[in-house]
Amino acid sequence: MPLAPSIRSRFRSLSILILLGLMLNLIVSWSLLLIPRYSAAADLRIVQFRNPNTEYPHDAIFSVIHQWFGVHEHQFYLTRRSRSRDLPKRTSIYWTWLPWDSDPDAITRGNELFTSFAPEHPDHAIISTTRVGFPSLAMETQSLVDDFSLLSNGSLRTESHYGFISRVDGVAGTTKPGIWPHAPYILFPYKPIWIGFAINTVFYTTLVSMLIWTVRQIKHARRMRRGRCPHCDYELHHDFRDGCPECGWRRVQAKAEQ
Numbered sequence: 163m164p165l166a167p168s169i170r171s172r173f174r175s176l177s178i179l180i181l182l183g184l185m186l187n188l189i190v191s192w193s194l195l196l197i198p199r200y201s202a203a204a205d206l207r208i209v210q211f212r213n214p215n216t217e218y219p220h221d222a223i224f225s226v227i228h229q230w231f232g233v234h235e236h237q238f239y240l241t242r243r244s245r246s247r248d249l250p251k252r253t254s255i256y257w258t259w260l261p262w263d264s265d266p267d268a269i270t271r272g273n274e275l276f277t278s279f280a281p282e283h284p285d286h287a288i289i290s291t292t293r294v295g296f297p298s299l300a301m302e303t304q305s306l307v308d309d310f311s312l313l314s315n316g317s318l319r320t321e322s323h324y325g326f327i328s329r330v331d332g333v334a335g336t337t338k339p340g341i342w343p344h345a346p347y348i349l350f351p352y353k354p355i356w357i358g359f360a361i362n363t364v365f366y367t368t369l370v371s372m373l374i375w376t377v378r379q380i381k382h383a384r385r386m387r388r389g390r391c392p393h394c395d396y397e398l399h400h401d402f403r404d405g406c407p408e409c410g411w412r413r414v415q416a417k418a419e420q
């Protein structure tokens with residue numbers, strides 16, 4: 163089986179490329195949450211939903227959506243809260259999408275979240291779903307901030323499902339729901355949104371492959387201009403007809419043509 167080693171090496175380089183694409187996908191997704199930490203810019207929508215269906219424990223849910231480049235945060239809470247900060251710049255740069263989003267309506271989602279977190283002080287709880295990723299949303303977390311009582315170290319009670327959330331600073335908590343409630347603290351989502359995860363991995367794998375290909379083409383062209391073998395840099399004195407005696411570049415092809 164003379165072809166086996168080349169197939170194996172191709173398979174190996176493809177695996178490395180996919181791994182690189184996967185890592186880039188993760189790094190970009192997690193890094194995107196740094197943007198709202200340093201910028202107040204966000205698009206914000208507040209909607210109140212009233213539920214006529216009494217089977218739900220909560221018949222009114224307030225909902226805010228914050229969106230920014232590669233970040234989509236949906237907040238849910240039970241009582242209307244005054245905003246003590248100015249509205250942010252209303253910039254509609256999302257550039258992030260989630261194909262086949264199965265997220266149900268806010269009242270159903272809000273009730274599900276409040277049931278799953280079962281907060282000690284429901285009227286003081288803000289539950290958020292945060293999804294990040296580019297070009298598609300790829301990672302998700304759910305988090306709760308309870309601003310009813312300050313903990314002994316001055317922070318607020320927090321909780322997270324499928325993610326990590328650091329304790330929220332009490333001062334930041336008093337302005338809730340802030341422009342970017344997650345801005346002052348660390349949020350780390352680790353639940354994959356599979357469709358977005360796959361799309362992003364393919365996207366970054368393609369990107370890495372194109373980059374490697376371009377760099378290789380430039381390198382080969384430069385070697386040939388210097389009269390050397392494009393593959394191994396062996397000195398050919400601009401005589402490319404017979405290929406390279408060192409690495410066999412164009413040799414197999416040339417022999418077959420004879």
Ligand SMILES: [Zn+2]
Binds near residue numbers: 391396406408409
């Ligand atoms: Zn060569």
